[in-house]
Amino acid sequence: MNSKPANKPSPSERASDNPPSPVINKAKVYVLIETTTLRDEICDHLIQRGFDSIVIDSNKRQENIPTIIDCTALIAETSQLGHHLIKELNNSNTPVIVVSHEDTIHERLRAVRSGSTYFHPCPINYSDLNSSLDKATIPRDRRSYKILIIDDDEMLASYHGMIINRAGMKIKKITDPLLSLDAIDTFLPDLILMDLYMPSCSGAELARIIRQKEKYSGIPIIFLSTESDLNEQMNAMEFGGDDFLSKPVSPERLVAAVSNRARRATELNLISSDLKVLAAELKTKTIDLDDALTTARSSEALKDRLLATMSHEIRTPINGILGIMDKLLQSGLDSNQHKLAEIVLSATESLLTILNDTLDYSKLEAGMMSLEKIEFSLSKVSEQVLSLFHETASNKGVSLQCMTDTQVPEVLYGDPVRVKQVLINLLNNAIKFTDHGSVKIMISTKEEDTDRITILFEVIDSGIGMTSDQLNNIFDEYKQAEKSTSRTYGGTGLGLSICKRLASIMGGDVGVTSKKNEGSTFWFTAILYKKVNQQDHDSSAKTSTNSIVDYSDKKLTALIVEDNEVNQMIISSYLQKHGIPSTSVDNGEISITELSNQHYDLIFMDCEMPVLDGYQATQMIRMNEKLLKKNRTPIIAMTGNTLAGDREKCLDAGMDDYLTKPIKKDALATLLEKWIE
DSSP states (O other): OOOOOOOOOOOOGGOOOOOOOOTTTTTTTEEOOOOOHHHHHHHHHHHHHHOOOEOOTTSOTTOOOOGGGGGGGGEEEGGTTTOHHHHHHTTTTTTTEEEEOOOOHHHHHHHTTOSSSSSEEOOOOOOHHHHHHHTSSSOGGGOOOOOEEESSSSHHHHOOOOOOOOHHHHHEEEOOOOGHHHHHHHOSSSEEEESSSOSSSHHHHHHHHHSGGGTTTTTTTTESOOOOOHHHHHHHTTTTTTTEESSSHHHHHHHHHHHHHHHHHHHHHHHHHHHHHHHHHHHHHHHHHHHHHHHHHHHHHHHHHHHHHHHHHHHHHHHHHHHHHHHHTSSSOOHHHHHHHHHHHHHHHHHHHHHHHHHHHHHHHOOOOOOEEEEEHHHHHHHHHHHHHHHHHHTTTEEEEEEEOOTTEEEEEEOOOHHHHHHHHHHHHHHHTTTSSEEEEEEEEEEEEEEEEEEEEEEEEOOOOOOOHHHTTTTTTTSSTTTHHHHHHHHOOOHHHHHHHHHHHTTOOEEEEEEEETTEEEEEEEEEOOOOOHHHHHOOOOOSSSSOOGGGTTTOOOEEOOSOOHHHHHHHHHHHHHTEEEOOOOOOHHHHHHHHSOOOSSEEESSSOOSHHHHHHHHHHHHHHHHHHHOOOOEEEESSSSSHHHHHHHHHOOOEEEEEOOHHHHHHHHHHHHOOO
């Protein structure tokens, strides 16, 4: 073979009139392919695999190649199947790999009749070609096979050994089957030729013993016996044999059976070794995936704990700020002070909105957000939404309006809170990105049947608009039209993603059309109901009102268990407006002592407190009520934790209801109505 020059020659240049020189420690593969691109592609692949590819010029006989019988394989195109090299390689038992531009039965038959070993259609699957090359590297010279002969008849064993040895294979004979295991360990045979009937240990018994050892399981066993009965042969196969020869066996039949079976076993052992490697790699990857899954689950749990802690720790001071600002705005402030107080209140509510967006997304992501089905008015919902943004829009000189199609029913059933949440998100964005012109809400009917109606909500603005590229992922989480958007206009990038998920759980969808500098139209659909089951209607019949109900005539008292003094003061003032006096304590341990000395009609229990938290305190209160046979006192949880499962955790601890911080007056009023009435 030619030595490699500084500039790498093309595969075709390696073909020359002179025979190639042998290369030590490299398996040689001859390439007999006329198609240039296919030839170069295969040669490059062979070189990458560590083979020495030798290109044969099909127009020259090259009969003087001295190394032809030493090559590992020949890769030939079907057009070259008549080449004299193929006949020479067939005579030397060298594998021929055929590549064909057609994959038909006729092409495959032609390849088989020419003596080919493997067939690969174009385009070449190099994984399959590698497998063929791996098998081709298995020694096929009979001189490499080692045959162990086990027969108590020494003369017959010597005769069979002589025939096999003359065929070029190595042999070892033993006449005592009890010595066979030692012989297998020292000789390491490729095949065992064994007499079926022996006095000290029959071939069937010995085969079972050999098969019991894992390291011997891949060694083929050929039984020899004077019995020619088919049942006898089948029984021999069941004992662990791979083939059966009836005595007397012709030399040709013996050599063919032994050499072919040894070759196949060698190929199977190679495949088995590859499978074991793959199995080990698969096991390692499985362990890695399990570790990754465990880590992911731990990360998810850590994220949930972080969000829960963040929710509680942030909501508690927000609750205090909102409560104080509400009381402050109702006091005698001058106009300047009132304006400053409103700014603080607005900033605090914005902070609460960001927190709610993050936590709402976590709930939606976990699939834990449920929908109500209560009676409500779409016109009232739209009016409430518009009133929230009236001042902001007015200050920017942007007109706000809502137009509802006359075909939309006045009263529907569904979740007004979630409808309002999507509208607020879309309207907030529209006003945020509109400096002049108008923003309007359009409500119409998209589809309708006997019980259900699909409502289409559109929020149309004359704002800055977006390009088609910016619209591609506008509803993805943490995405905004441009990186500069959050710096200029604020926001978490979660609002539209939440809208998409909320619309989905309401049976609808979301979308947007927009043009740069001309405005945008964001829309969503929701399936609402014209009527509900009586059971659903009864469960949702009671709704909160803005009026404050006075319960002073009922002579009720409440216990507030809360470690934050500001929150104590706010909840106490809310209860006082309803005519309910209250007592406040700082932790769960003090609450248990207080309840042993004084009766209370309602208990408002913070969940996270020092000394004894709300969950533990509630469990102890319920235990005392059971032991002393007292009536069950309603315990209302107060917590900043609003993630999936938090409500269930409170109820499992023995609490009766749930208030989310910051506590709103309307939510408290609804809850009082529920438990007092």
